[in-house]
Amino acid sequence: MAIERPTDPYPDQSWAGWGDSTQVPALSDQILGLLRDGLGVKQPGRTAGDLDDVCLASGRLGENALDALREAVGADHVLTDAAARIRHTRGKSTPDLLRARAGDLAAAPDVVLAPASHDQVLSILEVCSQRRVAVVPFGGGTSVTGALEPVTEGYEGLVALDLRRMNALVSLDEVSRVAELEPGLRGPEAEALLGARGFTIGHFPQSFEYATLGGFAAARSSGQASAGYGRFDDLVLGLRVATPKGTLELGRAPKSAAGPDLRQLILGSEGAFGVITGLRVQVRPAPAACLYEGWRFESFSAGAKVMRHLVQDGPQPTVLRLSDEAETALNLAQPTELGSGSGAGCLAIVGYEGDEADVTDRSGRASGVLQDAGAVKAAGAGEHWARERYRGPYLRDALLDAGALVETLETVTLWSGLDDLYQAVVGALRDSLTAQGTPPVVLCHISHVYRSGASLYFTVGCAQLEDPVGQWRMAKAAASDAILSAGGSISHHHGVGTDHLDWYEREIGELGVEILQAVKRTLDPDWILNPGVLVRR
């Protein structure tokens, strides 16, 4: 096959919100009333103004540096205009959005580069190493952990290295079911190119519509169908990486005993060790049939037990998630109809993708398990979830506009520790925000399941204070402390970035940090790649 690319350029995201701003829902009077009466929201939040009205300081890079970069990627692909720089400022966490809306764009890159090839990336890294310019690799810009906000003190400037032009399906090995892809492909672009040939990656995180394949790998993303298809890091067979010290080509086979698995050093490295310029990824036949069902349990713990049963003893669904009582009651499945009488208990989404016979077989057997455990089918809930699965961030934008503070966080542990972890995090968030005078609602669902454990995904809402960023930082720190104390990992799928760095260092210990520093010094001796992200100097 010839190399294939998407025909149209991918639309930009809203500069101070998620995705396509026309998709942000209007909140009903009922919801606004609940925000006011339930959470104490007194006034609207700052909204995103017009991009053209934003004031941005001039870039720091001089013409000499810019010329060298123009030489590396071509003058047309060196962007210094304010709009490009603003669109490459930070990511999409709530603090990121709040700061953008408040006009705080201190983290803006001085220039945006769009290389077209591995060799161009190497050239950029060479120029930037020589000139002590920091580089932030930029895919979909969907980080929620500060991974797009490097610490640039002591550097001559900051380059955002946008991978959008590296967006090819390079090859497809239909026998081995392995696709070679470039890192700048967005989720839907990759699925469209592969889908035309009958294949899918099966990786559908909430960020799917804007995030890129390179970002999935760099941040160890996990998708909503991970029970069936695996996490993204499970699907990566090979990586090509451009570093200031040259090229790494990793992975010759599905698995190998030839030493440590160096792919696993790059997966999760968040741009701090190198720029992923190529991926070989496991693909599967696009499913002929998809079935998503809602099942209602009496309690979160009863539902969790059945989730565990299904993943440990089968039949294993493709999608498995379970909302706690609070999330079910607030009915996030119908976000614009908050509190619309979704009933008591806990709602699980159980999905199956495959050929018709497989879906019929698995869903039949799983339904038996679910019914034996007392679960009751919730009509329409599965289809509703599937329809709305990527819309959470738009609801957040609407709620931020309305003056609520809304953010998510997540963690993972063993099944035996899941309830303790759940209680600890809910308690920490509630205590911190209540002490700040803004008692929150805290919602949670089990988002990803493994034989030995599961992840917990929390959504928090309360009224914004004067300084909502500081307000959230304090609550997040309390939650992060609680996660570590309860034995959880500081992130199941969002990554480390700058936000989680303090807790990540505690998680891996001093010697673990020293390993990362040694790898960093080896691949990036001038420490230009995403400085301050993942590993401190």
Next chain:
Amino acid sequence: MAIERPTDPYPDQSWAGWGDSTQVPALSDQILGLLRDGLGVKQPGRTAGDLDDVCLASGRLGENALDALREAVGADHVLTDAAARIRHTRGKSTPDLLRARAGDLAAAPDVVLAPASHDQVLSILEVCSQRRVAVVPFGGGTSVTGALEPVTEGYEGLVALDLRRMNALVSLDEVSRVAELEPGLRGPEAEALLGARGFTIGHFPQSFEYATLGGFAAARSSGQASAGYGRFDDLVLGLRVATPKGTLELGRAPKSAAGPDLRQLILGSEGAFGVITGLRVQVRPAPAACLYEGWRFESFSAGAKVMRHLVQDGPQPTVLRLSDEAETALNLAQPTELGSGSGAGCLAIVGYEGDEADVTDRSGRASGVLQDAGAVKAAGAGEHWARERYRGPYLRDALLDAGALVETLETVTLWSGLDDLYQAVVGALRDSLTAQGTPPVVLCHISHVYRSGASLYFTVGCAQLEDPVGQWRMAKAAASDAILSAGGSISHHHGVGTDHLDWYEREIGELGVEILQAVKRTLDPDWILNPGVLVRR
């Protein structure tokens, strides 16, 4: 639960052969005739003499060093006698056995230590770092890649760190199905302790009867039932590692997005980065039912296609292996009845382990797939395989005694490249040994399968020359070159050791090597841990 240990000490292995020497089969006159007429074997090989008759130079460590080590582990656990040192010399590759039989014990350690705890291991590493004494961590001693033969030039001596006293089942989390185990447990010991509680790890490599859990992790072992249970590295959730720079505690959860997966740096590190002193491993309910079937295909390629179909589209068996025409004809399933008319074609072993319903369901559906592809059931072959599955090394001992050179090697690649890799390796082995005047038989089977690829396991037999070690090294180098040229990995499950180091460096590239060196310097700055294994200074 309380900590549990095996009640009896584990039997020593034969010092110059595999396992229990009373298990070595007598070769029939028919086989001896085939060796003579088919392979040109003219005279018997050297056999292993009595251990007590072996001459060994005195150890190099002085009393000061020995006293410091006695302080670290207790005087009773510092062994300097010849028998202990000889039993800890090298591993179980054919070159290892041939050299032992020839009286070449130059690689013997100066002392054998048997620590009982993580802290004692730390103390040993401290003493050895201070005194520039090399340390080879020693589990079952089953390495076949020279991983137990460090390069000790420039060191004051060599310590074999035998982990046999660290053999506890520390805890079992039945909810998460995670066992905490010490590294010195042998395969059968771990299975017995877990089996008493209804669980299994499901890891059954050919070395199972003598290899240890620490070794499985350090060498990225893969078992015969990996299609069902996964490779050992897939099963490891957590690792405790003693290094000269302190302790690493890795892994809080099944999976995490908190940075690179540092567990994957220790898995496959072959004792060069640290000593694994504790493991948390995924376990499963011991299967109520096991069924192993033989299926005969017309050709290797026809069989390979069906293996691929089963692993890609299911139903996935627990055991999947397929012998090529030569291996089938020589009927390795009945090793003592070589050439006993097993018929034409290629034999596959397809096994299922699980509860009764699961085994019935999967075997029924898989049989349909196999029959549709024209495979014919081979009565008794599955049971025979299961009975004989750990006996290959004993047959090797008998054949070495008889004057044949017999060795195995293995590799892995994508399905699309499997046939090219197969042809390349068979051709290289045949050409090299034929050029040396000893035309070989080369047998092969697909030993482990993945969605995207599979491993190939080769067995080579020919007549021994005067210098059988040199003879094999030359053939192995040709095969290793062929593996890399054909895109394979230099090892699927045997590891790197010292034997594969040249090719491993080519596989991961200069920058990959530099990463390993940087990690090594960080954890083991005095470079005492298994020097020359995995990574060169």
